[in-house]
Amino acid sequence: MRIAISADDQNGLDSVVSPHFGRCPYYILVDVEGQEVKAVQEVDNPYYGQHSPGMVPGFIHSQRVNVMLTGGMGHRAIGFFEQYGIEAVSGASGTVRHALERYLGGELQGVQPCRESIEHAAVPAEDEYEQDEVGRLREEAEMLRSQLDEVIARLEGLGK
Numbered sequence: 001m002r003i004a005i006s007a008d009d010q011n012g013l014d015s016v017v018s019p020h021f022g023r024c025p026y027y028i029l030v031d032v033e034g035q036e037v038k039a040v041q042e043v044d045n046p047y048y049g050q051h052s053p054g055m056v057p058g059f060i061h062s063q064r065v066n067v068m069l070t071g072g073m074g075h076r077a078i079g080f081f082e083q084y085g086i087e088a089v090s091g092a093s094g095t096v097r098h099a100l101e102r103y104l105g106g107e108l109q110g111v112q113p114c115r116e117s118i119e120h121a122a123v124p125a126e127d128e129y130e131q132d133e134v135g136r137l138r139e140e141a142e143m144l145r146s147q148l149d150e151v152i153a154r155l156e157g158l159g160k
Contacts, residue, residue: 001031001032001033001066001067002029002030002031002032002063002064002067003029003030003031003032003065003066003067003068003069003100004028004030004060004065004067004068004069005017005028005069005070005092005096005099005100006020006026006027006068006069006070006092007024007025007026007027007028007096008024008025008026009025009026010042012040012042012096013028013030013037013040013095013096013097013100014095014096014097015028015042015095015096016094016095016096017069017093017095017096017099018070019070019072019093020070020071020072020073021056021070021071021072021073022047022056022073022074022077023048023049024045024070025044025045025048026042026043026044027043027045027060027063028040028041028042028096029041029042029043030096032104035104037100043063045059046059053076053080054076054080056077057077057080057081057086058080058084060086061084061086066086066087067086067087067089067103068081068086068087068088069092069099069100069103069108070088070089070092071090071091071092071093072090072091072112072113073088073090073113074113075113078111078113081111089103089108089110089111090110090112091108091112092108093146093150094150094151
């Protein structure tokens with residue numbers, strides 16, 4: 001099975017998961033057999049900075065990916081992944097290694113459209129969604145807050 005994880009850097013399994021699959025600069029491709037990692041590959045997002053709906057899911061499909069893990073994605077992307085037969089999973093955070101372990105352990109499952117996509121509900125004006133830097137930074141800040149809350153809860157659980 002090949003799993004793609006959206007990433008903000010090129011540090012393999014130690015890369016930071018990107019909060020949005022289409023606007024990340026890199027993808028980490030992980031080949032897995034059972035619970036064992038067989039290969040790790042870093043791939044540039046050829047559409048980083050600007051893409052039209054469907055371009056990135058098409059690229060992920062061309063990489064022979066079975067599962068796409070990411071912080072979030074819009075409702076249209078979810079539909080494209082369904083058409084390609086790729087399992088889309090949102091809610092990934094932390095490092096690629098952590099997200100992968102959570103997925104393989106059954107803790108990370110399912111997909112929901114990201115909040116920004118839900119707020120826009122209808123199809124956004126052409127290029128408005130991808131070029132809104134303030135919206136992207138707000139989305140990333142919200143994801144980081146969520147990740148921090150998760151880490152604090154885990155630390156508190158370990159202290160008991």
